[in-house]
Amino acid sequence: MQIKPILAALKRHKAGTVLIALQIALTLAIVCNALFIIQQRVSKLVRPTGVAESEVLTVQNSWVGADDATAASRTKTDLLALRGMPGVRDASFSNSYPLRGGGMSLGVKTDPDVKKPITGATIYYSDDHSIDALGAKLIAGRNFLPQEIRWVGSNEFDAPAQVIISKALAHKVYPDGSALGKPIYLALGETGGKPSTVVGIVERLQVPWSGNWASNFVEYSVLVPYQSTGAFGSYIIRAKPGQLDALTKAVPALLFKTNRMRVIPAERGVRTFAQVRDEAYKSDRGMAILMGVVCAVLLAITAAGIVGLTSFWVGQRRKQIGVRRALGATKHDILSYFLTENLLIGAGGVIVGAALAIGMNLWLVSHFEMERLSLLYVVVGVVALLLLGQGAVLAPAMKASRVPPVEATRSV
C-alpha cells in the first residue's frame, strides 16, 4: 500500500483529519486515566479484612445513664446473653472492628528510648472470645487467657502486659520474623513506656479505616486484652453457618429485652459485615463504576464519530473510487486504502493522546494524591484505540469497496 497518495488526499481534508485525530487523542487521555482510577479503586476494595465476613454481625451500642461500674456489668450481661443465643457461635465486645470507619490508633516501637514510632497501628479492645468472634486466624502463639482480660475506663490507656498482633505488623516491627514472645511499646511521641509481650499472631486483620491515608498501615492491628467500661462500643457476633439473617432481627430484640436503657442507632446500628464492607467502599466502588461508564460511552461515541466522518468521505469520493476501480484497482485495494488512511490518522491521534494521558496523570498526581500512571495502561489504551478505529472504519470502507467501476462514467 502506498502511503504518499493517502497523505496527499488527507491534505485536502485537513479539518476532518484533525478532528478525528483530536478526538482519538482526547479519548485516549481520558480512557487511560479512567482505567487507571478503576484499577486503583478495585484493588483497594478487594482487600481481604481477615474477618469471616459472611458470618459476622456488628451491633453498635451505647448505654444510657451508666457510670463505669454499671456499664461494665451491663456489657458483661449482654455478652453472656449473646453467647447463649441459639445460632450464635461466639460474641465479643470492642471499641471498633475492620472497616468500621472510626477507631483508635497508636504508634508501635521496639525501642522505648526512641521517640518516633516505627509505624502506626490500630488498637482493638479484645477478650479471649474476640479472635473466634471475628473469625480471625491465630497462626502463632496463643489466645488471651480469661484472667488476662481487664476492664478499663474510656479515658484510660495504659500499655497491657500481653498483646496479639497481625502478621503484617509482626513483620514490620521484627522483620526477621521473630516477633512472637518479644516486647513492643505502644506509645505516641514520648519515650519510655511499658513493654507489651507479643503472645500471639493472627494471620490478617485490617484497620477500621478504608481511606487512602490509612493505606500504609492497612493490616497493622494490635489486639489488647482490655474491655472498655465506657458507654460506647460494638458487639461483634459470629453466626453459626446459615444463621446470620435470623440473627439480624433476633440480636437487637434480645439486647433490648436484656436491658432497654441503651441506644442502638436506627441507621447503621445493626450491620452484617457485608453491609459494613459495602458502606466502607461505597465511594471507591462508585468511582470505579462511574469511570467505567464514562469509558464505555466515550469509546462508543468516538467510534460513532469515526463511522460518521468516514462515511461522509466515502460518499464524497464515490467518483474517484469508481475511477480507481475502472483503472484496475481491486476491491481489496479500496478497502485497504481506507483502513490505512484511518491507521495513519489514528497513529497521529495516539501519539498526541499518549502525551496528553501522561500530562493529565501528572496533573492529577500533583493535585489529588494519585499514583503515577503505569505505562502499561498507555500501551493498552493505544492498541485499543487503534483497533477501535479500524473496527469503526470497516463498515464504511466495505461500502467504498463495493462502489462499481461504472461510477466513473457518471457525473456526480
Place this chain on the structure above:
Amino acid sequence: MFAYYFQLGLRSLRRNPLLTALMVMAIGFGVAASMITYSVFRATANNPIPQKSDQLYAVQIANWKPEDLDKSEPPDALTYTDAVALMQAHRARRQTALYPVGPSVVPADASQLPFRETTYAWYGDAFAMFDIPFLYGGAWSAAEDGAHAPVAVLGKALNDKLFNGANSVGKTINLDGHDYRVTGVIDTWNPQPMFFDASNTQGFGDPAELFIPFTRAIDQQMGGAGNFNCSATPGSGWEARLRSECIWIAFWAELPSAAEAAGYKRFLRGYAAEQQHAGRFNWAPNVRLRNVTQWLDFEKVVPPESKISLLVSLGFLLICLVNTIGLLLAKFMRRAPEIGVRRALGASRKTIYAQFLVEAGAVGLAGGVLGLLLTGLGVLGVGLVFDPQIARLATLDFSLMGLTLLVATLATVLAAFYPTWRAAQVQPAWQLKSN
C-alpha cells in the same frame, strides 16, 4: 426568517436520522455527565453562610512540636486548655468553643426507647454567631454558660418528636438521666457543608438537633462524639484529658471587620508567645485564623472524587463537542450543492450563517432535552457513586435544568461555528458548474 430556518433545519435533520441521532446522543451524554457531576460539586463547594462567611473565623494554634505537624500547619482543633483560655480572654465580638457530644435523650413516656440526636456542646453566643433562627424562646445566657447550667436548645425536628411541635420553652428534657430546661427551639437549620464542625463531619452529616452549654458538657464528663487526636498519650482519667495536649475542640470567633480580624490574629500570636515564655511551647508562635471559605478549603470538604469526576466529565463533554464538529462538518458539506444554489439565487453569506447556526441550535436543543432526561436519571443514581450524605444534596432544580439546556445549545452552536464558516465559503459557481 428564524422560524423558516428552524423548519429547514428540522427537515435537514430528518434527512439523515442516523447522523442526527448520533449528534444528539453525543451532546446529550456529554452534557448529562457534566451536569450530574456538577450537581455534586455544586453541593459540596457550597458556601453555607454567605452573609457571614468572611466574618466568622476558625482558630488554630500549634500546640504540638513542629515535627509532629503536617506541612507546618497547626492541628485543625484546639486543646481544652487553649479553648478555655480563648473563651476567657473574650477578645472577639462573639466567640464559642464547641465539640460534638453524644448524650441520649430519654423520653418522658417510659414506653419509648431512649435515642440519640446529633448534639453540640457550645456557648450561648454561637446561635447569634451562626445566624440560627429561633421558633420559640432563644439562646441561653452568658450567665448560664458561666453557671454550667443544665439548659438546652432543641432543633425543630426534635421538638416535634418530643413536644409535638408545641412551644416547649421552660419545659424539661432528660439527657442521660439528668434534667435540662429548654430555653429555645430553633427553626430548621442545616448548613451544608457543616462548616462549624468540618473537622469531624468532613462537611456532611445529619443536622444538629440538640445544643447544650459547653461548660455543662465538660462538667458531665461528656466524651466527644468526634475526633480526639494526640501527639503523646494523654494519661488516664478525665482530668488528664482536659490537661493533655490532645486536640478535640473547635473554636470560632466573630470578627466583623478586617481590622478586628488582624487584631485578633495579633492577639493569638501574643497568646502563643506567652505559652512559649511559660515553657509550654518550645517553638515560635504558629497560629492560623481562617474564615469559613478558607476553613472549608483547608478541611477539603469537596471530596477529591467530586473534583476528579467533574474534570473527567468536562473532558468527556469536550470530546463530544469535537465529535459534533466533525459530524456537523460532514453534514453541512454534503449539502454544498444546495448551498451553491441558494448563494446563486442571491442569499448572502450572513443568511447562510444564520440558517446553519439555527440548525445546529436545534441539534443542541434536542441534545439538551436528552441531556436533561439523562441528568434526571443520573441525579437519582448519584447515591451509587457518592456518600449518601453528599448524594442527597445533589438535586435537579430549575437552575440546573436551565443550565443543562443552555450548555447543550450554546456548546453546539459554538461547535457549529467552524462547519458553518466552511459552508458559507462554498463557491456558488463551482457547485453549479459541476452539476
